[in-house]
Amino acid sequence: MEVLTMGVEEEFLLADRTTRAPADRGSEVIASAATVLGEQVQREFFNAQIETTSRPTACLADLREELVWLRAVVADAAKAEGCLPVASGTSVVPPERPLTVTDTERYRRMADRFASRFSAVDGLVCGCHIHVGSLDRERALALSRRMAPWLPVLQAVSTNSPFARRRDTGFDSWRSVEYASWPTVGPAPDLNETGYLAYVAELVRSGTLMDRRMLYWHARPSEHVPTLEIRVADSNADVGTVVLLAALVRALAMTLLADELAHRPVQRIPPRRLLLAHELAAWHGLSGYGIDPCTGLARPAVELVDRLVARARPALDVTGDTAQVLRQWQRIRAHGGGATRQRAEYRRNGRLTDVVDALAHLTAAA
Template structure:
């Protein structure tokens, strides 16, 4: 999430100060730009740029507890930021102009030196969801089967229409910023843990990336934990959206694991078409058409999302999540996601400061909806 000035809404490079005010961080699987935590406890942590902060929750089994934990750690980040004269905004990019300031750690400085202007411009915030798997074999089988649905998660969560003071024309400009990183994006169908780890090893040995933590796939095996980490979504505008995205991720993983156990083949969709689908999702969000992987053709966005819900519905029902997800999707359909709400506020007032201020208010919400 972004750290912004309480007076003018511009991002502030104060993450170090904020961290001294926050609860101590648990050990984490930290991974560079858009790195994800994943420790056994929740935490507020620093990130690639000093104008952003990361929160992560402990492992939970039900959505009520997840909602409580997401709200708790957003509140912790807000309280710590306010002690430095800052606020927290759950925005995936900054609507107002910003010059990012890289955090002074060895790996982040390596990344800045390696990627130059791409790194110096890079200030984006994502929502990463860890879902447990039994083994690397099951994990890779899951990755091979969920890849076709990840553009739909990006469209649902899109929360970055503005970039450095202007409307980007995209619902998720974060996805465009990420496309500049060499290890970002969808993966091929890999088929086995050996193929997955061979690919990751080849990427590290190439020296284009520093280490395994800089493999920025849309979904990957977590480095230190027995989970699949789904990384496709923008940081969610509201807690409820984050809960829905997490539930859909768990539904996708469980459905994929069951398909693999039943001997069903992974969808044979070319990676290039998934890149097209991701671009389309980032461009259109919930206000246009998405590429439906089943046909390769554009379809109304809610038709594709309804297909996703049908696909994971049995897994959601078994976990007790189906009602929450249906209600959450209905709310997003009525109120809009972050991109829609940001643009609506700007259309209403003509001030990007008001866009940031609305996000600050939503990020600090403590009440149930």
């Protein structure tokens, strides 16, 4: 079984230290943090966001250590600019004025062409993207095909955005709902490399996308590194959840890649049922039901995570990550994930600013 590397991209919103509303200070925070992090800290679509990127590694402990370091550097840079980095899928406290789009040529073009796809008042969303590699495009597409039925389960583990517009949306991941307004967000079509290149070229030619970098499938071959990128997770303040997601994505990828090389049959869910599985994950997270990837039947979400862990167990044993994954999963199963923690914090005093403070503290104190 081939051991794959892992990498994580984390998007953070910047909250003003006084109001806890999004603060348009991304450029200043990045300029400061980049003196230490270089290109590992980057701009995002809105000026009130930043992104960090870890280096590829095969060691889970090294990944955790680097994520903690990246967050610490960003927190120091943000403090100097009067703001807090917050790992949440949506902004708990809405902006006091319309958000500004980051002033780059690419983002200006996106904002102009896709103005109807986002709101400058409440359209800020932050995700956590897991990369596994190294994989050429053909292998990445084959792996995407095999991972598709399991991605709603991973999404359920990561839900961390119940609040928007100063209210509880009723969803565990409102980010999933907001983000779906952008073109191509959703399950990837079943394509080989030739079909992929032709399909994406037509999306660009027709104006649906500006370029291949705007492909927002839940699982996509990366255009800048030789990886498969999984894009279903909310940004999570709890670094343990991020590490768990990376470990599960890597182990599942290793297991399913072995199936691909052995020419074992591909497990498929009909497209409508797969969309329903993602909708259930966004709505209920771990507290409700999901769609079993093996049978297509409804099962409690926590049972589906158990099945995912069991499916990935051979690879977890190979990489030595089994004990850590089991500990982290049992902790989340017992105490709830990010959306549960946000709601619990709000119930204490009924203040959304307290939710932001708790998220900011957990983000920086990882």
